[in-house]
Amino acid sequence: MRGVVMHAPGDVRVEQRADPRIEAPTDAVIRVVAACVCGSDLWPWRGIQEVHEAPMGHEYVGVVEEVGAEVRDIRVGDFVVGSFFASDNTCEICRAGYQSRCVHAEPMGAIGTQAEYARVPWADGTLVAVPGQPPADLIPSLLTASDVLGTGWFGAVAAEAGPGKTVAVVGDGAVGLHAVLAARQLGAERIIAVSRHEARQKLALDYGATDIVTERGDAGVAKVRELTGGLGAHSVVEAVGTQESMMQAIRSARPGGHVGYVGVAHGVELPGLELFFSGVHLHGGPAPVRRFLPELIDLIWRRRIDPGKVFDLELPLDQAAEGYRAMDERRATKVLLRP
C-alpha cells in the first residue's frame, strides 16, 4: 500500500509500505477513507522532535476490512472512527475515562494512518462504528473526532467549561477552535478566543466565541483580566504547548479556576512557586478521545456541530508533503488527506 513516511525534518514522502495484517486476535484492519495532518506532526517536521523514517498520521476514519478472531463488536464493513491511542476500554484506567493512558495503550502514530490501510489494535476498545455509511459531507467532521475535536473537547472538559463560566482559549489552531466549539456546547456563558488571524477569528466567532483577544503573553493576560472584572477567567484552555502559551493560560485563570492544557508541552518548565500561588487547577495531557467519541459522533450525525470546517485544504494522499508545508507555513489550519 501507499503511505506517508517522514525520513527527516522537512522530508515527507509517500511510498510503498507493507500491507497491514491482523497481528493479534483483537486487531482490525481498516481501509482509511480520510486522514489528516496534525499540529503535533509539525514537531518532528520542524526538527523539535527526533524523527527517522517514521510512518506518520494518527487521525483516521475508515471502513473495516478484516477483524481478528476475538473482535466482537466491530464488524467488517462498519464505518468507524477511532482515537489516536488504541485502548482496550476495559481496564481500570479506561473505565475511569483515561483511555489514552490505557494499560494496553498503543499510539496510532507509530502505526501511521496517513496511508491506504491501517491496523487498529484493540479494535473493540478503540473504534466506534457510526450509525451507517456517512454522507460524504460528514466525513471531514467525523475525522476531526479522531483527535482534534476530541482533544479540544477534552481541553474544555478539563478546564471545567460549563454554564455561568467565562472560558478563555489560548491557541487558534484546529484544537483551539474546537475547544471554543466545545465550550459553547458545554454551555459556557462567555468564550474569549485568543487569536491574531482574521480567518481563524471568524471561525472562532462562528463556533461560539463571544470575545476575541489579539494580544499574546502578559498583554493577553491583562486583556482577559480586563474582560473579567480583574479576576481572570473561570476556565482556560491551553492549545499550543509552548512556555509562553502555558504561562499565558495559567495567568489568565482566576484563583481556584481551571486550566485544561492539551498542547504537547515541549520544553515547558512550570515555576512551582508561581503555580502554587496561582491557586489554579491544572489538568491535561493526551486527550482520552475515546471517552467522548460516542457523544461527538452523535452530535455530528445529527448535524448539531460542524467541526469539519477547520479543514481548509484537502489533498490526495500522494501530495501529503504539500499538506505539511501548508500547515507549517500557516497557509492552512488543517489539512485533510484522501488515500
Next chain:
Amino acid sequence: MRGVVMHAPGDVRVEQRADPRIEAPTDAVIRVVAACVCGSDLWPWRGIQEVHEAPMGHEYVGVVEEVGAEVRDIRVGDFVVGSFFASDNTCEICRAGYQSRCVHAEPMGAIGTQAEYARVPWADGTLVAVPGQPPADLIPSLLTASDVLGTGWFGAVAAEAGPGKTVAVVGDGAVGLHAVLAARQLGAERIIAVSRHEARQKLALDYGATDIVTERGDAGVAKVRELTGGLGAHSVVEAVGTQESMMQAIRSARPGGHVGYVGVAHGVELPGLELFFSGVHLHGGPAPVRRFLPELIDLIWRRRIDPGKVFDLELPLDQAAEGYRAMDERRATKVLLRP
C-alpha cells in the same frame, strides 16, 4: 505587648512590639490564647526566604478584645479561630471557596500572631467563633484548624480523597499527618503515609493510615505502584514543597488521578512534558482554610477528631526561639506557643 520578631535567619527574638489597634472599621483585635510555629516559618529561619526584622506567626486562636464599627457577626468576648489569610468572605473568589486568594486578602504572617495580641482584618470574614469558651484540652486542636489542619484538609480535598480511593500522602510533618486524618474523614478506602520517622508513622496510623512507605523519591513511587496494582494512587497529597517531593507525588498518582499540593513549592520547576504525559490533575496553593473552618471546628468540638496530637512541644511565648530550633532540628513535629 510582647511578640516574636525574626531579625535574620536563625535569629528569633521575643521583644516589645506596638500594641495592635483597630485600623479599619472591619478589624478586630484579639488576645492570642495560643499560637504556633509553622513549617513555613522555617523557610526564612533557614535563609531560603529573605527576612529582616519581620514579625512572625500566622496561626492563632484567641478571645476578641475589640471590634471596629462595621463588624457585625464577631463580638467582644468570642473565642475565635481564624485563617492564616484574612479575607472578606464575600467577594466572588471567596464565594467560590478560595478565601486565601480573596480580592482583599491580607497575610496574617505580615501582622504576626506569635504575640500577645493581634489585629485581624476583615474580622467577620476571617474569624469563626466557636460555640462557647472551649475546655483547655480542645485549644491545641482548635489552633490546628487555623492552618495546619485546614491545609492538610485542603490537600486531601484537592486530591479528591473519598470513598473507594487510595490516597498517598507525601510528607509526615503536621500538614501531612493532618492530610491522613482528612483522607480518613473523607472516607478514603486506603491511606498510604510516606514516612521514615517512627513517632510520625505511629501518629499517621493513629490518624487512619493503612500502609506506611518508608522509601523516598522514585523508590517511594515504586512502592506506591506496587501497593496499587501497578497503577498508582487515585489521590496524592504533597505536603513538603521540594522538587523531590513534588515529583514523587506526581509520579505516585495514576493517569487521571489527583495531586493536591500544599507544601510551599520553593525552587520547584515542573517539567511540562512529563506532567503532560502523567495525565494527573494538579491543584494546590495556600489553603483556603476559611472554607473548612466551620466543619473543622464542629468535628473538634464534638471530639470526632483530635488534630492537636501533632503538638509535641509546648513553650511559653518567651521561649519561641527554642521552638524554632526544635522544629528545624526535627526534635518536634509542631510547637505550641502560649503568650
